[in-house]
Amino acid sequence: MNDVLLSGMLENPEKGRIRQDNEAVILPAAERVFARYGFRGATMQQIADEAQLPKPNLHYYFGNKQNLYLRVLERILHDWLAPLEVMVADEDPKAALEAYVRKKIRFSFTRPDASKLFANEILQGAQVVQPLLQNQLRQMVAEKARMLDGWIAQGKLRATDTTHFFFTVWSMTQTYADFDIQIAAILGSDAHSEGAEERATQHVLSCVLRICGLE
Numbered sequence: 001m002n003d004v005l006l007s008g009m010l011e012n013p014e015k016g017r018i019r020q021d022n023e024a025v026i027l028p029a030a031e032r033v034f035a036r037y038g039f040r041g042a043t044m045q046q047i048a049d050e051a052q053l054p055k056p057n058l059h060y061y062f063g064n065k066q067n068l069y070l071r072v073l074e075r076i077l078h079d080w081l082a083p084l085e086v087m088v089a090d091e092d093p094k095a096a097l098e099a100y101v102r103k104k105i106r107f108s109f110t111r112p113d114a115s116k117l118f119a120n121e122i123l124q125g126a127q128v129v130q131p132l133l134q135n136q137l138r139q140m141v142a143e144k145a146r147m148l149d150g151w152i153a154q155g156k157l158r159a160t161d162t163t164h165f166f167f168t169v170w171s172m173t174q175t176y177a178d179f180d181i182q183i184a185a186i187l188g189s190d191a192h193s194e195g196a197e198e199r200a201t202q203h204v205l206s207c208v209l210r211i212c213g214l215e
Contacts, residue, residue, distance in 0.1 A: 019061065026051045026058060030072045035113035038120065039069050039128075066128075073121060073129050076114045080107065081140050089147050093156045094214045101208055104169065105201045108177035109192065115177035141166055158213030165211065172204045 029051035033042045044065055048055040062068040083103035087096045108115055121129055145162040152159050176183060176197075184191035209215055 022053065022057060023061060025053060026061065026068075027072055027075055030068055031076070031111075031117060032113050034069060034072060035117040035120075039065070044068075070128055073118065074132065076111075076118050077129065077132050077136060079111070079114065080118065081136065083107065084140055084144055087144055087147065089150060093151050093212070094209065097208055097212065097214070098205060101169065101173065101205050102201055104173035105176065105197060105204060108173055108175075109197045109200075112177035112180050115174050119174070119178050158211070160211060168211070169204075169208060172207060176200055 026047070030042075030047045033047045033050050036042070037046070042065070044058050045055055047068070048058055051058075058068065062071060083100050086099040086103065118129075126133060141163060145166070148157065148160075148162040148165065151157045152162070180191065187196060190196050206215075
């Protein structure tokens with residue numbers, strides 16, 4: 001009996017590592033396919049082909065397309081909210097806001113499919129992610145809005161509606177992902193370059209800091 005238990009303990013870490021490795025391939029592949037075809041249009045076979053893994057692997061780890069779609073959206077929301085973590089109460093407001101804007105722009109330039117997929121889910125009524133929005137997103141925004149209100153009370157920022165402030169930042173930063181084709185039509189082949197990203201960052205930063213009285 002002890003030998004069996006020991007064998008299981010030795011095998012589990014390896015199985016866990018294999019699972020993590022496979023999920024690290026499947027989730028980004030699913031993100032690209034769902035962004036391209038939507039939930040209804042995407043198939044598990046398309047995702048398996050994109051991930052270059054056998055289709056049974058997807059069913060083994062996620063069960064069905066609905067579960068995989070939810071996991072992809074959970075991952076996107078987690079990564080989408082992560083930049084807010086750089087904003088802490090004892091940080092210099094200007095430095096914190098700049099770090100937040102830079103991370104949001106970086107996400108739009110490096111993960112456009114993630115932003116498009118999430119935006120499309122919202123436009124379709126957010127039937128899958130509504131609980132996530134009403135919990136993680138609402139709580140995080142409420143927490144950071146209170147922090148901005150504290151900075152305003154201390155005279156560190158110009159008075160503004162701190163909840164709507166986040167809506168404004170999202171619209172300015174996410175447009176570079178959600179409408180990248182439109183932007184590329186105007187900027188041409190340079191639209192996705194490092195120079196274009198920095199130009200976008202500087203422009204959005206200028207707007208955000210001006211709103212907050214930190215020009």
